Amino acid sequence: MERLPKIGLPIIIGIIILVIILAKSTVTIDSGHAGVLYETLGDGVDPEKGPMGPGFHLVAPWNRVIDYETRQQEMPEKMSVLSSNGLDIKLDASVLYEPEYANLGKLHNQKGLEYSSRVLQPAIRSAARSVVGRYTPEQLYSSKRDAIQDEILEETKKIVEPQYIQINDILIRDVTLPPTIKQAIERKLKQEQESLEYEFRLVTAEKEAQKVRIEAQGKADANRILSASLTDKILQDKGVDATMKLAESPNAKVIVIGSGDSGLPIILGNN
Incomplete structure (x- = not known):
């Protein structure tokens, strides 16, 4: 077996090391994501430095890139809260959110990749x-659901937006009341509907009678x-006019003048 030249082995080793360095120095970021550069020999993540956008990037092999999803994300949340009269209410909601792109470095330094569980989840709860505690079960079940949803959204924004998280919307999918309370509310709503129909x-x-x-x-x-x-004179004149028309009819045979009431003629005998 032919041996490699002495100079060949170092070249091969150098090529291998170069390939490893290049592999460690290249980063590809997908669409809808951004990278935060962590400088191992420096001060970690520079919060004032902008994130790395989608595409191919070269970085020093001793540094690393932390990937964040920057698209809108959904976090489902089921909560148990108390109404204004102390009843246990269960909410099934979803939070639509995304990290603030320009502040990814600050978000990473303060909260890290688990920012949704560290900030968002406690905030919405x-x-x-706070919001549900201001309403009765009846309001939660029927008329005030949209208003409650909007209030929870605004309260959550106040908590999380200063921490570099953008809240796009909060959707309440379902409100679950204790069965006895739900049945009582449904009976009351039915009675109110029947009363409105009766009224x-x-x-x-009443309008028809009016x-x-x-x-x-x-x-x-x-x-x-x-x-x-209508005076007597007018009635007599109309009677005379009617008699004249009847007299002209071929069916009239006998006309008795002045024999009727008020002196009106009487026509006798018809075919």
Whole structure:
């Protein structure tokens, strides 16, 4: 077996070391992520230095890059809180959040990669307890859910945004009440709905009755005006006109003049 030249072995070793150094010096960051550079021979992470964006990067082999996801993320959270009257309420919510891109270095130095469990989770629980404690179970179950959701969002923002975390939204998917309280609220809501329907029927009936009264009053007024305007002379003239038209009919046979009431003619005999 032919031996390698003495100078060949150091070259091979050098190439291997070079490959290792290059492998340690290259970093590829995916889309939706950013890197925080940790300088081993320096002071760690420089909070004033901007993050490394997606793409290919060269770094010193003794340094390392800490990867952060910068896209919007969802953290589901189930909480048990107390209402204003001390009843146990369970909330099923989701928090939509992302780290502040420009402040990733500060976030890493203060909270680290586990910032969601160290900051976000305690913050939303604290905000939920504070907000829900101002409402009754009935308000939580029905009319105030959207307002409560908005209030929890604002309370959470006050806590986490100074700590370099951006809250985009908080969604309350479900509110679970004690079964007896839920049934009582549903009965009350049903009774209120039935009462509103009954009141609507009463109002509708009253409007219909009012319409009939107005129409009847209009007819009565019209008849009264007509009666006041019809004198005996006018009635006689109208009777004469009607008699003349009947006399012209081929079916009229006998006309008795002056035999009717008020001296109006009477027509006798029809085919």
